[in-house]
Amino acid sequence: MATRTICAFAILCVVGLALGGHHAGRDKSRLNQDQRHLHRFNGAAPLNVFVVPHTHDDVGWVNTPSGYYDSQVRSIITTAVEALMANPERRFIYVEQYFFHKWWTDKSTTDQMRQNLRTLVQNGQWQFIIGGWVMHDEATTTYSANIDQMTQGHQFLLQTFNVTPTIGWQIDPFGASSVVAEHNAMSGFKYHVIDRINWRLREQLVQSKSMEFIWTPSETLGKSTSIFTHILFENYCSPMLSGFDWEGNTYNNPPITPSNVQERAEHFASLILQFAAAYPTNNVLVPMGCDFRYVDAHAQFDNLDLLISYMQKNPSKFNMNVKYSLLSDYFDAVSAVPNVQWPVYSGDFFSYDDNDNSWWSGYFTSRTELKGFVRKGEAYMRSFDIALASASLGAAVSSSDFASMTVLRSAMAQAQHHDAVSGTEKDFVATEYQNHIQLGMDKCEPILERSIAQLVRSDPSAPALSFTNDSSMIYTVVGHAGLPVVVYNSLGVPRTEMVRVGVNTTGVFLLDASGQSVPHQVMPNSDPSDTKNPFVLYFQANVPALGFTVYFIEMYCANSVTADASCDSVRAATVLPVKDFVPAISNGLIQVNMSASTGRMSSITNIQQSLTVQADQNILAYESYAGPGQASGAYIFRPVGPASPITSQQPQTTVVQGRWVQEIRQQFTPWAFQTIRLTNGAPWVEVESRLGPIPGNNEVITRFSTNIANQQVIFTDDNGWEFQKRSYQGKEALPIPASHFPTLYSSYMTAASAPHFSVSSDRSRSASSQGNGQLELMMHRRMLQDDGRGVDEALDDQDIVNPTVRVTLSPPTSAANDRYLASYTMNYPLQVFYATSTVPKPAEFSKSYHASFSLLKTALPPAVHIVSLKYLASGSNQLVLRIAHMAAAGEPWAVPQQIDLNMLFNFKVVRMVETTLTANQPAPNGAQSPQFTISPKQIRTFIITVASL
16 A cells, blocks of 8 residues: 655644544534535545444443343344344444353354354354454553453454454544554554544544554554554444434434335435545445444344445445445455555554543543552463463363463453453442452462472472462461472563561561571561551562572461560561651662651662652642533543642651661551652662542542653553653643553653653553653542443542552663563562472472472573463463563664574473464464564564473
């Protein structure tokens, strides 16, 4: 296709609007009032009208996923199959594989129904679009979680129908991410459809006939991940305001009859002409469907039959060729049109608004507890997958183990839905998402513990050990018995970190497997709600990449905190002195200075790099606008005005200083606490908050005010993968919410000759720069009114949450690597397992058991990350291995790296095939051997069979 460049998308030439993405419910009247493009194409080639029946089935929103299936989706799929079998001209597209898999395995689905569906797929009447488990959110999901849920759906379709989807259909997420387009291209997609974009931008694209374009989402990868993209004209629903939704109100949507078909066809044709005026070819895409439509597919198709038949019989009257179509039919026709100069765009579509006062930047943070729990589930699933693969090299996964992991995979996939982790569902639905993830982890825990035990045992004749993640096992050990503790690292880099474990006594000592003392520290617990563990044990763990290290805990005190005088004396000698104020804390790498006048952080110094930035950190809150008119809510962020400090007083401060860990603990209000923490060897400042229940109609932020002259420009990461430059939207009617953007892992600010001031997050949230030198992150939200976007429930979030951020101060040469380490070690924490069976003392342990283990033989090249290592299918010994090059263009490590899988891993690759991103088809020009080159921002996917060395 020929192309023409109309600026970059993030800096698209659209009347001063720096392109950002927002939700699709814009004011339709603005478009329909413009009649300039309504022409009949007299004398022109006829319009090819592609009527695409579809349903949009939310995997949870105001009902649970299973509730929607039982009440609507089962009937949608069943009656759609019946309707298509009754008329070979009819077509249908379907998206959400969670629902389709549920229908396919439903006991009420007969073999004949399944065979009918297979026939429809083979005949080209039924098409699977996207093919993911869900239509995932684009702002609050990580790239790896998106890949996993897409893989879940794609593998089901491949195994069931031998189908590989080629078209994206992200028509309901609230804005559009560059990374989703990029990774769809990596998945072998040819085309991409989006809907919800800024309403002003849509108007201008309509007027310039630029609603279709070549999207080049990655500056680093360039044309290799470009994808042809179509923006829907109005939205993804049938033109139902004009009467073409026959499951809607019958007064507004009268059935088509022989007596009214001419009038209805003429009106339908007038709408098609509006559609046609927005696109450069004579092909028109008309989506016919909406949320949970086709519950009675017969009614929809019977009316469409009459409408389409009449227009087909009168081609000269309308100068249109109207037909039922699949989505691919439309794109085949468009791609066949010669000499079209397609615009070329880059960047993303955040933040999104559908009216002047309606910026959809609230959901970036809504339901903070759910967002954190989803991230926890993602980390757990990664550890599970890699540990199981490591412990079972070359062996097939059992059907029972795969069934258990599928429960977790499905739960995590459901949570990526655009009304799940986004926080825009009803409260009871959010609870079900969390419960499903917990159920999945509970199902997988025995397998994970068994895998750890298998990895630990080196002598097959030695007794098998058993492990648990329950830290209360510590209290079963008294004296010198020694409790083995396995610290597991799922990342591909070795880690030296302080591990944190809650304990109820101070008489705790740490040894390594050789019997040598390990740096450790016991201090009072900063969380008063943790009544079982009044103390916290920190110990320094040195853990290899994709592996573990064994330590031993010894206890010299009885279980009770007040057991006896000897225990009290140990505690007195161990508990660190608590102070009211210190001017600074330092771990030798980072120093945090405190202000005596404010009681808050005043500056941060990177000691090794001799970098200092003034940094006042404070907790503030925006007051939510409650009406009249558009209110702030689960989707919408609409503050009354600028944020204000939550208190005018100095925070109450205590300081706990030790050799390995130092903490400044602060209470701002009865509901707002934070701990500023430095740990031994960590080149970052950790700020752990405890917030809630926050007052109603408050949206709480943490703000860093620095002397970096960033001119209100920051960088935030789309899905944790590609950074986007974000400028303050000062020309907007509501510049504060317009200037909040999603951040998943990290955001940062810098300036000429200034270091990178980066803040890494433990869950998705919004970030903004509301003043020169400022970087703020939204931490928690609670509103007492609904925002009118369909959930019909106030986001009255009374959870007490513990969001954490890490701050790094780095020169440009190391900033990317520092952000990676700070964010990934926080989001994929070291996991601790405690032995539940009798084991030898440290001196004897290493004779029969591994004291440490790594799946890697050599270190990963710089900027290379293991994204996935997991079993592909039940009963199979095939593994899916994904390797990513994290560096972006312009970063120090943005150079190709050489990989040799057999030299890298402690296993031998017996067979391999390189595939597209979701492992459902061979990659074009894929690697033929375990030696290959990976370039910046590539993610290379392999199906491998391995054997132990």
